[in-house]
Amino acid sequence: MNSHRITLEDRYCAHNYQPLPVVLSKGKGIWLWDENGKRYMDMMSAYSAVSFGHSHPDLVAALTHQAGRLAVTSRAFYTDQLGPFLQLLCEMTGMPQALPMNSGTEAVETALKAARKWGYKVKGIPDQQAEIIVCHGNFAGRTTTIVGFSSEAQYRDGFGPFDGGFVTIPFGDAAALEAAITPRTTAFLVEPIQGEGGIIVPPDGYLAQCREICTRHNVLLICDEVQTGLGRTGRLLACDHEGIKPDGLILGKALGGGLLPVSAFLARRDVMGVFTPGDHGSTFGGNPLAAAVGHAALSLLHDGELIAAARQRGQHLLDGLHAIRHPAIRSVRGKGLLIGLELDPAIILARSFCERLMENGLLSKETHYTVVRLAPPLVISAAEIDAALRIIEHVFATLTTPHMEGCT
């Protein structure tokens, strides 16, 4: 199966990914088709960016309509699209102001800059001394600053020197947060559920405890919901599971409706207020095309039906996975439609499990060698969840392990 397209991509594209050997050429809803017309269920959703399914008619209509009217102006001018988009975004998330960017990484960088400047100008931390607390296993993007606080050796190797200013604590341990805070701490940056880190769900009550600790120490709680936000975990925000409101919120991925990179940093007014004209910016951030698509994406979540469906389908998938008995399964975990299936690498690597899923018409991708990510578009139906479970059960049933061979 060595398609010409694979040869071309391998020859001309940098090898910073190791794609599964499938050449996709079409998508609709939860389905993808390869160049030979074979159909696959998408349980990957482009790392949760395609929450509304591929080519959602409302989103494609918003995109094409706006592309024909006005696409990019830069923020040197006001547009008729940005205000309504950010109004809806702020009203839905309960945050007072937003700064629009493109990729999730840029929105994280924006949050880091806001947190540092707030630390100096508002909290009164001495210049150059602000500390930001992060968690072991975090993923927040790939810029040099961000990989500088990654605990993943490969993300850092060869890319230093790094600036510092970050303190790492274990994820899911509120006491460790309290212990790490000093008078120089300006913010705590955390994913409510670690996505790339292996779909790690912290103990119940963790975020609420972090909220209380941050408030007591005048430290900004900044939630990176680039992956967990916008309905993915069965609530609009993963923070909503614990009824807390962060001081800073980072959104991306699904905000662009699976069509464009659209991200935003949202914050309290006194935090966003540290930015003055010329401090920060982006040529494409907040462009009218992105704003129109972002507005249409939020509109699909506004009545809450899709989010409630994600909650139910997610429980259905989780229950179905829990019911599978196989020695290769180490753990099944997640919330809503962000689910991780951790496998015993002595029996099968997550990568080869994903290859077998692919042969059976289901696309997903491993994270961290041992975890198979299951994060379909939120529009998936109950019958389609059952079909996915049958494929997963079939792959387990056809796994011959040395141990099992000995038994038969």
Ligand SMILES: *Cc1c(COP(=O)(O)O)cnc(C)c1O
């Ligand atoms: C994907 C991701 C990012 C980075 O987003 P990009 O659009 O890839 O730059 C940041 N934070 C989290 C939690 C993510 O999952």
